[in-house]
Each structure stands twice: as C-alpha cells, then as structure tokens.
Amino acid sequence: xxxxRSARMRTFGLFLLMALSWPAFGWAQSGKSMxxxxxxxxxxxxxxxxxxxxxxxxGKIFWYTSLTGGPNQEVPKAFEAKYPGxxxxxxxxxxxxxxxxxxxxxxxxxxxxxxxxxxxxxLKVFRxxxxxxxxxxxxxxxxxxxxxxxxxxxxVYWATDRESYIGLAYNTxxxxxxxxxxxxxxxxxxxxxxxxxxxxxxxGNRVIGAILLSRGExxxxxxxxxxxxxxxxxxxxxxxxxxxxxLGVSPTVFLSHSRVSxxxxxxxxWVPMDIVPANAGGVALPANAPHPQGALxxxxxxxxxxxxxxxxxxxxxxxxGKPDFKRWYxxxxxxVEQYEKENVRWEKLLRELGRR
Numbered sequence: 001x002x003x004x005r006s007a008r009m010r011t012f013g014l015f016l017l018m019a020l021s022w023p024a025f026g027w028a029q030s031g032k033s034m035x036x037x038x039x040x041x042x043x044x045x046x047x048x049x050x051x052x053x054x055x056x057x058x059g060k061i062f063w064y065t066s067l068t069g070g071p072n073q074e075v076p077k078a079f080e081a082k083y084p085g086x087x088x089x090x091x092x093x094x095x096x097x098x099x100x101x102x103x104x105x106x107x108x109x110x111x112x113x114x115x116x117x118x119x120x121x122x123l124k125v126f127r128x129x130x131x132x133x134x135x136x137x138x139x140x141x142x143x144x145x146x147x148x149x150x151x152x153x154x155x156v157y158w159a160t161d162r163e164s165y166i167g168l169a170y171n172t173x174x175x176x177x178x179x180x181x182x183x184x185x186x187x188x189x190x191x192x193x194x195x196x197x198x199x200x201x202x203x204g205n206r207v208i209g210a211i212l213l214s215r216g217e218x219x220x221x222x223x224x225x226x227x228x229x230x231x232x233x234x235x236x237x238x239x240x241x242x243x244x245x246x247l248g249v250s251p252t253v254f255l256s257h258s259r260v261s262x263x264x265x266x267x268x269x270w271v272p273m274d275i276v277p278a279n280a281g282g283v284a285l286p287a288n289a290p291h292p293q294g295a296l297x298x299x300x301x302x303x304x305x306x307x308x309x310x311x312x313x314x315x316x317x318x319x320x321g322k323p324d325f326k327r328w329y330x331x332x333x334x335x336v337e338q339y340e341k342e343n344v345r346w347e348k349l350l351r352e353l354g355r356r
Contacts, residue, residue, distance in 0.1 A: 054293030158282030195248030228354030256315030272325035
C-alpha cells in the first residue's frame with residue numbers, strides 16, 4: 001500500500017511538473033499568450049521557430065516600403081521561399097505617401113501595416129506619434145549604435161536595413177585629367193563652369209547640407225559663379241543626364257545607381273566628396289500590427305546577413321559595413337521639427353544656387 005501510494009505520489013509529482021511546464025512551453029511555441037510587446041522583446045534561442053509557427057497561423061503580412069527598383073519585389077519572393085506559408089503583400093510608395101497613409105489609418109483605427117521600411121524623417125514622425133513598438137532582433141548586435149534608434153531595455157524603434165550614399169558622378173568621356181573633382185572645393189574649377197547639375201529633390205537638399213557642414217555658406221556663394229543647372233528630377237534621372245553627356249558632373253548621384261550603370265558599361269565614375277550624405281531606410285514595427293509574428297520574422301530577415309546580401313544585389317549598402325569615406329546622417333541628433341527646419345533652409349539655398 002505504501003509502495004502504491006509512493007508510486008502514485010511520484011506519478012502525481014511528475015504530472016504536476018509537466019503541467020507547470022506546459023504553459024511556458026506552449027507560450028514559447030505558439031506565441032498565442034504573448035502580447036505584441038512581449039513578442040517584440042522575445043529573445044530566446046527558439047525565437048525564429050516561435051515566430052515562424054505563429055506567422056504560419058497568421059498567414060500573411062502587409063509590408064509598407066519606399067524601396068524600389070527590385071527589392072520591393074524580390075525580397076518578398078525570397079522571404080516566402082524561406083518561410084513557406086507566410087505570404088507578403090506589398091504597399092510600395094514614397095516615404096511621404098507612406099506617412100500620410102499610416103497616419104490616416106491610425107486616425108480611422110483601421111490598422112493594416114505589419115512592418116514598415118522607409119526613411120528616417122517619416123519614422124521619427126511615427127515614433128513621436130507613438131505609432132511604433134520597440135522590438136528586439138538577434139541581428140542588432142552587428143549594427144553600430146548610430147544606425148539604431150534605441151528604446152528602453154535593449155530594444156529599438158528601428159534599425160537601418162539599407163543605405164545609399166550620395167556623391168559625385170562624372171562623365172569619363174567629357175571630364176578628364178585635372179578637371180575631375182575629388183572634393184566639393186574642386187567644383188570651383190574653371191573647366192567645370194556650365195557643366196554641373198544638381199537634382200532639386202531631397203537628394204539635392206542633403207548635398208547642400210553636406211556642403212554647408214564641410215565648406216560653409218560662403219562656399220555656396222562662390223559656387224553660384226559656376227552657372228549651376230538645377231533639375232527637378234530624381235537622383236537616378238540626374239545620373240542618366242551625366243551618362244548622356246547633357247551634364248559633365250553632378251554631386252547629387254547615388255552610389256547604388258552608379259554601380260548598376262557602370263556594370264552595364266556606362267561612361268561614368270562615382271567619387272565620394274568631403275562628407276557623404278547617407279540616404280538610409282529603417283525597419284519599424286507598427287504598434288498595432290495585425291500580424292506581429294510574421295512582421296517580426298520579416299524584420300529579422302531584412303536585418304540578417306541573408307537579407308542584407310539580397311539588398312546588396314540591387315546596389316544598396318549595409319549599415320554594418322565600413323566604407324572608406326565619411327558617412328553623414330542628416331537626420332541624426334535632430335527631432336522632426338529641427339530636421340524640417342534645416343531641410344527648408346537647405347532647399348532655399350539650393351534654389352538660389354543656380355538656373356533652371
């Protein structure tokens with residue numbers, strides 16, 4: 001009788017131990033009991049498995065991105081192949097349009113976005129409006145502090161998943177020898193008068209900010225004498241004007257675009273200037289993401305070496321890299337109002353710089 005009771009007690013004890021472990025096990029396996037905040041901070045070794053199992057149950061995610069030129073199509077394909085059963089729907093628009101859409105959805109309490117990838121000024125607006133949830137990713141350790149918007153407890157509001165660098169491109173058939181600029185000061189060379197073009201988009205504004213930082217406003221006054229042409233076109237379009245010979249040089253050209261064109265044999269070279277403005281995009285988790293497990297899985301993928309390698313195929317650089325020039329993040333250390341004030345100033349100076 002005593003032996004039977006002892007056996008029953010051992011059986012009960014084993015059952016109790018298993019019962020006590022089941023909730024924690026199920027919580028980690030399915031994620032059903034986790035709030036979005038708990039999921040976002042989850043950093044156990046089985047994170048990928050937990051998120052993938054939950055993402056399959058969710059079935060899909062809705063990705064809002066300002067990426068274009070291929071990544072907005074190829075990244076979802078690669079993610080879906082790696083994580084079968086999780087479909088990626090994409091809303092691709094400019095950062096400004098993404099900002100307007102997310103704010104409208106928030107006002108209507110109709111939350112559609114699961115994960116957002118766009119530029120910092122818009123992400124700062126979302127953060128200040130409390131529309132973002134801080135999150136963890138196992139890949140954050142590979143990223144320097146200056147490319148992470150930190151929150152509390154080791155979490156981030158966003159991390160930089162891609163960078164594009166703005167420098168000078170010149171036509172190798174039209175600009176040669178001593179005329180080739182190696183820094184902003186060389187733009188004053190007499191051989192370049194009437195052959196320099198600026199894009200008047202945000203790209204051009206950032207270059208003006210870089211010139212002010214490195215050379216001062218007095219330099220811009222000298223640059224006016226170079227008969228600068230202003231064009232209301234994108235960075236890609238201004239490069240095409242350099243390739244065609246319509247412009248000799250432009251300091252408002254992305255390295256990523258230049259790489260693609262040079263690989264196709266275009267007669268151009270790209271040169272970093274005194275400081276190089278970085279046009280960066282970050283990955284952020286909306287505070288009301290309807291499919292949070294898939295969203296976090298997608299964020300981890302973008303920030304992973306595999307995701308970064310895929311983005312690199314489209315000429316985009318990783319913030320984990322160390323380029324041989326000085327990067328400058330125009331938004332860094334500024335709140336939304338401060339950045340907007342600076343941007344307005346840069347735009348005004350740009351429009352005063354030349355002719356249209």
